[in-house]
Amino acid sequence: MSQLQRSASSRTPEGHTGWARRLALTAVAVLVLLIGLAAPAGAHGEEGQQAFEKTATVTFYDVRFSTTELDIGQELTITGTLRVMESWPDHTLAAPELGYLSINQPGPRFYVTERWMSDTFTPQSVKIHKGATYPFKIVAKARIPGTYHIHPTFAVHDAGTLVGPGQWVTIADAGEFSVPMELATGETVEMGGFGIGNVVAWTAISFVIAAGYLAFWMRKGLLWRAFPVAEGRGASIISKGQVKVSVAIAVLALLVGVGSYAYAEVTTGPKVPPQVARVEPAAAVADPLGKQLKVHVDSAVFQTGTGRLEFKLTVTNNSPEPVLLQKLQFSTYQAINRDVAAGSAAPDPGELVAVTPPGQIQPGETRTLTVDLDGAALAQQGLLPLNEAQVRITGLIFFTDASGQSAISEVNELTTGILPKY
Numbered sequence: 001m002s003q004l005q006r007s008a009s010s011r012t013p014e015g016h017t018g019w020a021r022r023l024a025l026t027a028v029a030v031l032v033l034l035i036g037l038a039a040p041a042g043a044h045g046e047e048g049q050q051a052f053e054k055t056a057t058v059t060f061y062d063v064r065f066s067t068t069e070l071d072i073g074q075e076l077t078i079t080g081t082l083r084v085m086e087s088w089p090d091h092t093l094a095a096p097e098l099g100y101l102s103i104n105q106p107g108p109r110f111y112v113t114e115r116w117m118s119d120t121f122t123p124q125s126v127k128i129h130k131g132a133t134y135p136f137k138i139v140a141k142a143r144i145p146g147t148y149h150i151h152p153t154f155a156v157h158d159a160g161t162l163v164g165p166g167q168w169v170t171i172a173d174a175g176e177f178s179v180p181m182e183l184a185t186g187e188t189v190e191m192g193g194f195g196i197g198n199v200v201a202w203t204a205i206s207f208v209i210a211a212g213y214l215a216f217w218m219r220k221g222l223l224w225r226a227f228p229v230a231e232g233r234g235a236s237i238i239s240k241g242q243v244k245v246s247v248a249i250a251v252l253a254l255l256v257g258v259g260s261y262a263y264a265e266v267t268t269g270p271k272v273p274p275q276v277a278r279v280e281p282a283a284a285v286a287d288p289l290g291k292q293l294k295v296h297v298d299s300a301v302f303q304t305g306t307g308r309l310e311f312k313l314t315v316t317n318n319s320p321e322p323v324l325l326q327k328l329q330f331s332t333y334q335a336i337n338r339d340v341a342a343g344s345a346a347p348d349p350g351e352l353v354a355v356t357p358p359g360q361i362q363p364g365e366t367r368t369l370t371v372d373l374d375g376a377a378l379a380q381q382g383l384l385p386l387n388e389a390q391v392r393i394t395g396l397i398f399f400t401d402a403s404g405q406s407a408i409s410e411v412n413e414l415t416t417g418i419l420p421k422y
């Protein structure tokens with residue numbers, strides 16, 4: 001102990017020591033209690049985002065997982081369609097220009113091998129624009145056994161990662177993970193463990209230096225320093241010897257940093273810098289039927305008493321075929337027309353809702369429809385923006401044409417205020 005430290009400790013009044021000990025013990029007790037109270041997280045916080053972030057940014061639909069159970073090394077394929085909404089909230093987020101397709105998973109349980117948007121291979125971020133629709137495909141190889149909630153995601157520059165519908169997927173403890181990759185030298189390496197020796201060695205070296213530095217400062221304890229600092233003698237608690245040791249450790253850290261770079265330069269190669277290619281996948285052509293339908297939302301009234309959301313919209317059918325409202329979608333929440341579900345062998349999953357008046361809208365006809373939605377369920381999933389700067393509802397409406405041959409026709413976006421009724 002240095003001269004200065006000794007004098008600092010010896011001058012600590014008795015009362016301070018008892019007070020500090022009690023405070024420290026209380027702090028530890030509170031921490032232990034808090035840790036005991038924490039429940040393990042079972043999801044990704046997908047219900048925690050604000051409504052506009054989910055409904056007005058990117059909407060995923062027709063999402064299919066190729067399987068819910070597979071072995072290590074087997075592939076999971078996620079397909080679907082994502083739409084960068086026309087109603088993108090420019091009032092609070094930057095315009096969508098760059099996006100990246102991926103999956104949300106609790107750590108690297110899957111290794112994504114392929115990303116496709118509109119039949120374009122998109123391993124990197126791609127150029128996108130508002131109102132564009134992209135069919136997508138993600139292929140991921142199972143890596144670590146367990147049961148995980150997996151979502152397709154689309155990360156948009158300056159907006160964050162927007163998640164699609166999740167699905168529980170189980171990776172059985174069987175099989176083997178392998179991603180062989182051929183280098184430019186002709187050598188084949190295993191991506192699962194390539195370079196892991198270097199990572200471990202350099203992490204261990206850095207850890208030893210950092211731990212040594214920490215131990216050097218912590219060996220005399222922390223709390224006593226508070227008193228000289230409180231008494232205005234903070235400058236006195238660091239000795240010349242301690243400064244010397246710190247400088248020596250800093251020099252060592254710098255040498256190791258530069259040395260590791262030099263070592264990598266000498267022992268590896270030839271190297272190619274990581275390449276950036278900004279491709280622009282073609283947005284899906286807006287379907288002709290969707291173009292011939294005019295949809296206007298007249299009102300959206302949330303009955304706070306009953307929890308129902310009454311949705312009134314006027315549809316004009318300018319197509320030569322009768323059309324039927326098939327479903328409404330707000331983020332991952334789907335409301336299926338009860339009559340459509342009744343006539344379908346495999347209806348989409350979702351809430352069955354009554355659309356009145358029922359039946360098809362004839363060519364040339366303009367009809368006002370009322371849809372009775374479970375507003376409470378929407379609110380529970382954080383999809384009713386009752387507490388946000390723009391109290392509006394944004395989603396997609398799907399129609400089917402009369403023949404029933406073409407499954408889903410595009411999609412009209414809704415943007416209207418919600419009126420709560422008390």
Ligand SMILES: [Cu+2]
Binds near residue numbers: 043046149166
């Ligand atoms: Cu999840």
